[in-house]
Amino acid sequence: MIVSFGILIGFHALGSVLSVLVVPMIPGNVLGMVLLTVALATRLIRHDWIEPAADLLVDNLAFLFVPAGVGVMSYAGVIAREWLPLSVSVFLSLIAVLIVTGRSAQMVARIAHRGDRPTGAEADPDG
Amino acid sequence: MVDRIGDLEAIATGPAVMIAASLLIYAAAKKLYARVPFPLLHPVLTSVAVIVALLSLAGVPYDEYRDATSLISFALEISVVALALPLYRQFAVLRRNAPEVATGIVFAAVVGVVSAVVPFLWLSVDPSTAVSAAPTSVTTPIAMAVSERAGGIPSLTAALVVVTGIAGAVIGPSVLKVVGVTNRVAWGLAMGAAAHGIGTARALARGELEGATSSLGLCLNGLLTAAITPLLLRLVLG
Numbered sequence: 001m002i003v004s005f006g007i008l009i010g011f012h013a014l015g016s017v018l019s020v021l022v023v024p025m026i027p028g029n030v031l032g033m034v035l036l037t038v039a040l041a042t043r044l045i046r047h048d049w050i051e052p053a054a055d056l057l058v059d060n061l062a063f064l065f066v067p068a069g070v071g072v073m074s075y076a077g078v079i080a081r082e083w084l085p086l087s088v089s090v091f092l093s094l095i096a097v098l099i100v101t102g103r104s105a106q107m108v109a110r111i112a113h114r115g116d117r118p119t120g121a122e123a124d125p126d127g
Numbered sequence: 128m129v130d131r132i133g134d135l136e137a138i139a140t141g142p143a144v145m146i147a148a149s150l151l152i153y154a155a156a157k158k159l160y161a162r163v164p165f166p167l168l169h170p171v172l173t174s175v176a177v178i179v180a181l182l183s184l185a186g187v188p189y190d191e192y193r194d195a196t197s198l199i200s201f202a203l204e205i206s207v208v209a210l211a212l213p214l215y216r217q218f219a220v221l222r223r224n225a226p227e228v229a230t231g232i233v234f235a236a237v238v239g240v241v242s243a244v245v246p247f248l249w250l251s252v253d254p255s256t257a258v259s260a261a262p263t264s265v266t267t268p269i270a271m272a273v274s275e276r277a278g279g280i281p282s283l284t285a286a287l288v289v290v291t292g293i294a295g296a297v298i299g300p301s302v303l304k305v306v307g308v309t310n311r312v313a314w315g316l317a318m319g320a321a322a323h324g325i326g327t328a329r330a331l332a333r334g335e336l337e338g339a340t341s342s343l344g345l346c347l348n349g350l351l352t353a354a355i356t357p358l359l360l361r362l363v364l365g
Contacts, residue, residue, distance in 0.1 A: 011208050025357040027272035029207035030350060036211035047215060054209035057202060061324055062171050063153045064203040065267040067196040069175040069289060071282025073182065074189045078256060078283065085250035089260045090291050093243035094321055097264050098299055100238045101344070102308035102317035105231030109310050112226040 004053035007045060011036045140187055145195035152177050166297045169325070171289050207268045207349075214346040220339045224312045228343060231313065235320035235344070236351040239264040240359045254364060259283040261360060262352050263291045266323040269349040273356050288323065295322025296329040311336045319344025 015032025023031065039045040057064070072079065079086065138144060156170035156177070182192055193200075221228055240261050247257035259279035262270040267288045274284035299318050308314050311334065318326040319341030327345055331338035 005205075008205050008208050011211075012205055015208065025276065026353050027207075027269070027276055029204050029272060030269055030353045032208040033211045033214075033346075034350065036208055037214050040211060040215040041218065047212065050209070050212060053205075054212040057206040057209040058213060061206055061266070061268075063150070064199055064206055065271075065285050065289070066149055066153055066171060066174050066178070067193065067199050068203065068267070068271060068282055068285040069171060070178050070182070070192060071189055071280075072175070072286040073179045075280055075283050078280070081252055082256045085247045085256065086260060086287065088246040088250060089243045089257075090263060090287055091294065092246060093239055093260075093264060094291050094295050094298075095302055096242040097235050097239045097321035098295070098302045098317050099306050101231040101235040101320045102303050102313045103306060104234045105227040105313035105316050106308050106310040108230040109224065109227040109312055112224075 001052040001056075004050045007050050008036075008053050008057075011039075140191045140195060142195045142198065145192055146198065148181075149174070149178065149196060149199065166293050169289070169293050172293070175286070175289075203268050204272075207266075207272065210266070210346050210349070213342045217339050217343045217346075220312075220336070221343055224340070227310075227312055228316060228340070228347070231316045232320060232344065232347045232351055235264070235317075235348045236355055237359065239320070239348070240352060240356055241363060244360065244363045248363075256280075256283075257364060258360060260287055261356055263287045264321050264323065265349040265352045266345055269353055273353050277357060277360055289325075292322045292325030295326045299326055299329065300333075312340045315340030316344040320348040323349075 011032040012029050013032075014035055015030070016028030018031045018035070019026060019028040036045065036050070040047055040050075153170060153174045156168075156174040159173065160168050160170045178192075182189065243260050243263055244257045247254045247260065251257065255278070258277045259274050259281075260283075261277065261279070262273040262284065265273070265288070267285050270284050270288045271281040275281045295318065299322055303314055303317060308317060314333070315330045315337035318330040318337070321344075322329070323345050327338060327341040330341035
């Protein structure tokens with residue numbers, strides 16, 4: 001657990017340095033995720049070294065953003081003023097992403113896997 | 128004389144009380160949701176509502192609560208790095224389905240940000256709010272970091288992300304059915320790309336392959352959205 005936290009926080013630091021020096025528009029922790037993914041893929045870091053901390057954090061992700069969510073109490077005015085574009089934005093973007101992602105991926109899948117052995121990917125468990 | 132009242136006040140608004148209260152309120156909210164799985168009772172929504180109500184009643188400003196819970200915020204930042212693990216675990220699924228995953232994610236990131244920002248051009252009093260709404264399809268910690276970088280309000284972004292995720296878990300399967308998405312890889316990818324972690328929980332309930340591709344959608348869309356949001360905001364908002 002100690003080592004795994006050390007590695008995760010270390011990659012956060014590495015990503016933050018990279019963000020400051022090379023790509024300022026991408027947040028340091030996102031770059032840390034990219035670097036760690038590369039380190040895992042190249043076996044530089046073994047996945048069981050980070051599993052204790054990584055699983056703990058990912059499994060409880062929802063709790064971790066509660067304090068951030070409480071911050072909306074400071075922005076009641078913004079929400080009261082902008083509720084219409086905020087609601088339209090959330091629902092338009094949600095429905096657009098669902099349709100565009102699902103349809104485009106399905107179209108490419110049908111072309112890419114023509115002639116493959118059946119993998120079960122086309123089966124529809126909901127009937 | 129020793130200022131006992133002042134000391135007690137400092138404890139009441141300090142990390143020990145605030146973090147313990149946040150943990151226990153969330154635990155209770157999770158228990159309630161397990162009993163009554165009604166979408167609007169999602170534990171993040173109910174615990175945020177309860178904590179906001181308690182802080183308002185007690186007259187504690189948000190800044191004090193934020194400072195007291197900075198340990199949790201740090202854990203949230205680290206959790207983004209930890210997302211490398213689910214991404215790594217789905218490498219095999221990614222390799223087998225690379226063309227459709229790549230296509231779906233590029234569309235998801237571009238359409239997600241543009242469709243979230245455009246309503247503000249027509250309906251908003253103050254289009255700068257659009258920045259906070261731009262990354263709402265991606266997982267909360269990435270969305271907050273992107274919003275902060277672009278000059279948005281991270282807390283507002285967090286709230287919008289949670290609402291998007293809950294709405295996605297509820298209406299996502301019906302929307303995908305109406306538009307005829309039956310391919311399991313495409314189905315999972317769409318749920319993860321549109322409704323992040325909450326959508327992934329719903330996708331896992333449909334099947335293992337849907338859960339895996341949804342997790343991929345969550346990680347990759349978060350990554351690509353973080354990379355292209357600054358550029359898209361400049362193009363759309365001018």
